[in-house]
Each structure stands twice: as structure tokens, then as C-alpha cells.
Amino acid sequence: MYTDSTPPGEGTSGTESYREVQESPEFGELRHAYRSFAFPLTVAFITWYLLYVLLSNYAGGFMGTKVLGNLNIAFVFGIAQFLSTFLIAWWYSRHAATKLDPRAEAIKTRLEGDAS
Amino acid sequence: MSPSIQSIQLAAEGAGEHRPLIITLFSLFVVATLAITVWAGRQTKGTEDFYAGGRQFSGFQNGLAISGDYMSAASFLGIAGAIAIAGYDGFLYSIGFLVAWLVALLLVAEPLRNSGRFTMGDVLAYRMRQRPVRTAAGTSTIVVSIFYLLAQMAGAGALVSLLLGITSETGKILIVVLVGIVMILYVSIGGMKGTTWVQMVKAVLLIAGTLLITFLVLWKFHFNVSELLGAAAEKSGKGAAFLEPGLKYGATATSKIDFISLGIALVLGTAGLPHILIRFYTVPTAQAARKSVNWAIGIIGTFYLMTIALGFGAAALLDPDTITTSNKAGNTAAPLLAQEIGGGADSTGGAILLATISAVAFATILAVVAGLTLASSSSFAHDLYVNVIRKGQATEKEEVRAARWATVFIGAAAIVLGAFARGLNVAGLVALAFAVAASANLPTILYSLFWKRFTTRGALWSIYGGLVSSVVLVLFSPVVSGKETSMFPGVDFHWFPLENPGLISIPLGFLLGWLGTVVSKEEPDAGKYAELEVRSLTGTGAH
Numbered sequence: 115m116y117t118d119s120t121p122p123g124e125g126t127s128g129t130e131s132y133r134e135v136q137e138s139p140e141f142g143e144l145r146h147a148y149r150s151f152a153f154p155l156t157v158a159f160i161t162w163y164l165l166y167v168l169l170s171n172y173a174g175g176f177m178g179t180k181v182l183g184n185l186n187i188a189f190v191f192g193i194a195q196f197l198s199t200f201l202i203a204w205w206y207s208r209h210a211a212t213k214l215d216p217r218a219e220a221i222k223t224r225l226e227g228d229a230s
Numbered sequence: 231m232s233p234s235i236q237s238i239q240l241a242a243e244g245a246g247e248h249r250p251l252i253i254t255l256f257s258l259f260v261v262a263t264l265a266i267t268v269w270a271g272r273q274t275k276g277t278e279d280f281y282a283g284g285r286q287f288s289g290f291q292n293g294l295a296i297s298g299d300y301m302s303a304a305s306f307l308g309i310a311g312a313i314a315i316a317g318y319d320g321f322l323y324s325i326g327f328l329v330a331w332l333v334a335l336l337l338v339a340e341p342l343r344n345s346g347r348f349t350m351g352d353v354l355a356y357r358m359r360q361r362p363v364r365t366a367a368g369t370s371t372i373v374v375s376i377f378y379l380l381a382q383m384a385g386a387g388a389l390v391s392l393l394l395g396i397t398s399e400t401g402k403i404l405i406v407v408l409v410g411i412v413m414i415l416y417v418s419i420g421g422m423k424g425t426t427w428v429q430m431v432k433a434v435l436l437i438a439g440t441l442l443i444t445f446l447v448l449w450k451f452h453f454n455v456s457e458l459l460g461a462a463a464e465k466s467g468k469g470a471a472f473l474e475p476g477l478k479y480g481a482t483a484t485s486k487i488d489f490i491s492l493g494i495a496l497v498l499g500t501a502g503l504p505h506i507l508i509r510f511y512t513v514p515t516a517q518a519a520r521k522s523v524n525w526a527i528g529i530i531g532t533f534y535l536m537t538i539a540l541g542f543g544a545a546a547l548l549d550p551d552t553i554t555t556s557n558k559a560g561n562t563a564a565p566l567l568a569q570e571i572g573g574g575a576d577s578t579g580g581a582i583l584l585a586t587i588s589a590v591a592f593a594t595i596l597a598v599v600a601g602l603t604l605a606s607s608s609s610f611a612h613d614l615y616v617n618v619i620r621k622g623q624a625t626e627k628e629e630v631r632a633a634r635w636a637t638v639f640i641g642a643a644a645i646v647l648g649a650f651a652r653g654l655n656v657a658g659l660v661a662l663a664f665a666v667a668a669s670a671n672l673p674t675i676l677y678s679l680f681w682k683r684f685t686t687r688g689a690l691w692s693i694y695g696g697l698v699s700s701v702v703l704v705l706f707s708p709v710v711s712g713k714e715t716s717m718f719p720g721v722d723f724h725w726f727p728l729e730n731p732g733l734i735s736i737p738l739g740f741l742l743g744w745l746g747t748v749v750s751k752e753e754p755d756a757g758k759y760a761e762l763e764v765r766s767l768t769g770t771g772a773h
Binding site for chain 2: 210
């Protein structure tokens with residue numbers, strides 16, 4: 115099946131209206147809702163991961179402190195990286211479903227509706 | 231060298247008894263997956279079927295397939311083995327491999343699904359001059375995939391020979407040829423649809439096999455992780471140090487910096503791996519792409535948590551000598567553990583578990599090499615052949631034919647290179663693939679999607695700059711020469727001290743993308759950027 119009815123450059127609404135959409139307040143809100151969530155969060159989890167890498171490298175004594183039985187801080191820290199990854203994935207998806215999808219859908223419907 | 235050769239032969243003799251069972255299980259997998267491939271091939275007619283599997287997979291299905299594509303022999307056997315030998319430091323790998331998925335989820339998966347069609351090049355070339363950028367994107371896709379493919383082929387040859395007890399050189403080459411032929415059949419006949427199903431089947435088998443061994447290991451230690459860790463630390467002969475960071479990377483100031491370099495390459499590499507990126511095109515919408523990454527994070531995360539039990543279980547239940555003499559890097563620790571936990575070398579239970587885990591390892595290798603071959607042949611056909619050589623003037627039928635032939639040629643090249651690469655340092659090749667992906671692909675993807683001013687020159691500088699710098703740095707690193715473990719241990723022309731180039735080449739890729747943009751006179755195409763931005767965020771006009 116070739117559903118390639120919209121090759122780049124000949125979008126449903128023409129280049130001009132893509133620029134209008136890009137400058138519209140609705141799209142501005144969508145972009146802001148996406149970027150203000152995804153960008154700082156990316157910086158945060160990469161910093162959190164690098165902290166873990168650096169502590170493993172240069173704070174061996176601290177990381178080796180036993181917490182519970184044979185479980186030490188390094189191990190707990192490692193498991194925490196797993197948990198934070200699961201948590202961030204869930205958090206982003208919830209944000210996307212409530213804050214991004216409805217806005218994106220509204221713009222898409224309007225744009226594709228215009229064309230037909 | 232001689233003690234290890236001797237014990238490999240010993241292990242080989244042991245494996246000889248289980249050979250019929252291993253071969254039977256493996257043949258079953260190959261026959262079943264080839265049947266699926268033929269079925270998928272009948273439904274593969276146009277480019278959208280061949281490259282994107284018809285875009286009809288669900289988020290869950292694609293999540294499984296992504297996991298099957300990502301969990302390579304390196305992560306299954308390699309991480310379990312690294313933990314079994316180096317303890318805690320082996321575990322560090324899996325964290326980088328997992329956290330990396332957040333970059334894909336938050337920044338890449340959805341915009342890519344919304345604005346591209348078949349390849350990474352579709353998105354990179356969207357606002358740029360098509361031919362130069364597609365050439366660059368195609369080149370880096372093929373380089374990354376071939377390095378990754380070589381690592382898998384080299385690993386497959388060594389591993390399969392060991393598990394099947396094949397010691398002759400001809401036998402090992404035959405294994406590489408066999409793996410290569412099955413992989414070419416999967417991809418050239420079944421396209422993306424066939425490859426996706428193979429990867430899903432493999433993911434289920436791998437998870438089931440790992441779950442079983444994990445359960446048995448934990449059962450043996452009364453489901454007490456602390457007890458398991460304690461037993462591993464004691465048996466390893468290294469005591470508490472086995473559970474702390476530093477055994478592998480803590481030796482010198484250089485090895486510590488090397489670890490940082492590796493960590494950065496792992497976390498930024500995943501979202502630039504072409505064989506992962508093209509999987510996002512197999513689902514109908516961006517929401518489904520998001521769902522598939524979420525499933526993948528869940529499945530891959532659970533799997534890596536289980537490799538902790540596998541690795542420390544192997545350390546706790548096997549003699550350290552048994553692990554390292556069977557394979558220096560510990561790659562056979564997981565199968566050996568399966569044998570031990572099933573009742574030992576002479577028991578039926580041990581034989582069955584060893585055969586099962588070995589067959590799962592074969593399946594793993596096959597599914598991953600198929601994904602890699604598909605990524606490189608798609609990019610060759612779609613980016614280089616159709617859009618650069620034919621200037622976009624090929625019919626759909628010609629394009630699919632080109633993609634099938636590209637599969638055969640790339641597969642054949644991989645067989646030849648794989649046969650030569652058997653002795654190469656597998657870990658170095660995988661780390662190189664991640665470093666190239668993070669240095670050449672990720673900066674260009676992020677700039678293209680999010681930076682209005684980005685130009686063709688910026689794209690070319692960051693792709694070629696990242697690509698060339700990472701490859702050159704590895705060429706003059708201890709991975710290639712100057713050390714006992716190098717590819718060419720006899721000579722020494724290394725001047726770059728780190729094994730992983732990421733620390734230098736990734737910032738360089740970002741810097742060159744910025745610099746190329748700032749110095750170019752070309753006005754960025756504002757209309758095209760508007761189109762890309764609106765489409766990537768809203769899904770308007772998505773294929």
C-alpha cells in the first residue's frame with residue numbers, strides 16, 4: 115500500500131499555512147508544554163546518571179558502605195537508576211497524554227480538516 | 231594461552247553430549263521463524279511493507295520487537311559474564327543501556343515517527359539539500375550498523391562454536407556463513423514484517439529463559455538477594471570489593487576517564503542507532519511509538535534486573551576459573567550457570583537447561599543481525615539508491631527490488647567480514663557503534679528537530695565530523711594496537727589513551743553541527759522548518 119499522498123514540501127495545507135500554524139498561539143502552547151517538560155527533565159536524568167557514574171568512579175568508599183546485609187549504597191544507587199527510569203517514562207507518558215495529545219490532536223484536525 | 235585452550239577443548243567435549251539437543255532446539259527455531267518469514271513475505275509488496283512492516287503493529291508488539299532488537303548477545307551473555315567476572319562493574323553497563331531509552335522516549339521517538347517515512351535520513355534531510363545530507367545519513371547508518379553487525383557476527387562465531395563444541399577453523403567459518411544466510415533469508419524475503427515477528431518471538435524466548443534461570447537461582451538462595459550477593463562475593467575470592475565499583479574500571483586515572491567516556495556513549499548512543507530508529511515507523515501513530523518505547527523500557531529494564539541474578543548467580547555457584555577458562559570475557563557464564571542450576575554437567579536437567587539457554591542465545595544473535603541488516607539495506611536503497619543515485623525517480627517496485635538486493639550484498643559483506651573478524655575485540659566494536667551513533671547521528675537528529683537555524687552545512691559537519699573523529703580515535707586507541715588485548719597486539723601505533731572515543735567525539739559532533747551552521751551563508755529554509763516542526767509535534771500529514 116502506498117499511502118504517500120503527502121510528500122515533504124506538499125503538505126495537506128501548503129507551506130504557507132504551516133508557517134501560520136507555527137506562529138499561532140495554540141501551537142506555541144503545545145511547543146511550550148512539550149519543551150518545558152522534556153528538556154529540563156532530560157538534563158535532570160542525564161545529570162542524575164552522570165552523578166552515579168562519577169560517584170562509582172571517585173567515591174568508592176562511600177559507595178561501598180553497607181546498608182542492609184550485603185547490599186551497599188552502590189547497589190541501592192544502581193537499583194534507584196532503574197526505578198527513576200521507570201518513573202520518568204511513566205511521568206512523561208502521563209504528561210503527554212493529558213497535556214500534549216489533546217493540543218496536538220486539535221491542531222491536526224483543524225489542519226487536515228482545512229485541506230479537505 | 232595453553233590452559234585456556236585446553237579447557238575450551240574440555241568444555242567442547244562436555245558440550246558434545248548435548249549437541250543433538252541444542253541443534254534440535256535451534257533448528258526448530260530456525261524452521262518456525264523461516265515459516266513466519268515466508269508468510270510475511272507474501273504480504274510484503276510495496277515499500278511501506280518492506281521498510282515499515284505496513285505500519286500496522288501495535289505499541290505492545292513493537293515494544294517486544296524493540297526489546298528483541300536491542301537485547302543482543304552482548305547484553306545477554308556479555309553483561310551476565312561481566313558481572314560474573316568483575317562483579318559490580320559489570321552491572322554498570324546495563325544501567326547506561328537502560329537510561330539511554332529516556333533520550334529516545336522524550337526527544338526522538340515521537341517526532342521521528344511523525345515526520346519521517348522509512349529511514350533516519352528522512353528526518354535529517356527533511357529541511358536540507360537532499361542529496362548531500364542523504365549521502366551523509368546513509369553513510370553513517372551503514373557504518374554504525376556494520377560495526378554493530380561485525381560485533382554480533384564475531385561473537386556468534388566464537389560462541390556458537392563453543393556451545394556446539396566446534397573447534398576447527400573451517401567449522402567456525404561455516405557457523406558465520408550459516409548465521410549470515412539465515413539472516414539474509416529473513417530480511418530479503420520477510421522485510422520489516424518478517425524481521426519484526428522474528429524479533430518478537432526471540433524476545434519472548436529470551437525473557438522466558440532468563441526468568442526461569444533467575445527463578446531457580448533465587449530459589450537456591452531462598453529469595454534473599456543479600457545472601458546471593460554474599461555468596462558471590464565469597465566464591466569470587468575478592469570479598470566485599472566484588473560488590474563495589476572499581477574492580478574493572480577503577481585501576482588507573484585513565485581507566486576511570488575511560489569509564490566516563492563509555493558511560494556517555496552508552497546513554498547517548500541508543501537514540502542514534504539506525505536499527506532502533508526505524509522500528510518507530512512500524513506503528514501507526516506517535517502515541518503508539520510512545521507506547522512501544524514504554525513497553526521496551528519495561529521489558530528491557532526487567533531483563534537487565536534479571537541479568538544481575540544471572541551474573542551474581544554464576545559468580546556464586548561456579549568456580550571463577552571455570553568461568554574465565556571457558557571464555558576469557560565470561561561470555562559463557564550464563565549457559566554454564568544454566569547447566570549448573572539444572573543439576574550439573576552430568577545430569578539430564580543440566581543438559582536440558584544448557585541446551586535451552588544456548589538455543590535462546592542463537593535466537594538472540596539471529597534476531598539482532600536481521601535488524602541490523604534491515605537498517606543498512608533500507609538506508610542503502612531508500613537514501614542512497616533512490617534519493618541520491620536515482621534522484622527520487624524510481625518506482626516503488628524498483629525500490630523494493632533494490633532493497634532486497636542490498637540485503638543480499640550487505641549480508642554477504644557481513645559474512646566475509648565476520649569470518650575475518652572472529653578474533654576481534656567484540657566489546658570494542660559494540661562500544662564503537664554506540665560512540666559513532668552518539669557522535670554522528672544524535673547531534674544531527676536533535677538539531678534538525680529543535681534548532682530553527684540549523685543548515686545543510688551544519689548537518690554535514692556534525693555527521694562527518696562525528697563519524698570521522700570517532701572512527702579515527704578508535705583506530706589509534708588501545709582497542710586496535712599497543713595492548714595485549716588489542717586487535718593487533720604485535721604492533722603499537724596508538725596515541726589516544728582511551729578505549730572509548732565518546733568523551734571527545736560526542737561533544738565534537740555537537741560543536742561541529744553548531745559551527746557549520748554559524749559559518750554557512752545559506753539561509754535556513756523557514757518554511758520547511760515550520761512544516762517539520764508542526765508535523766513532528768502534531769502528527770499532521772504523518773505517513
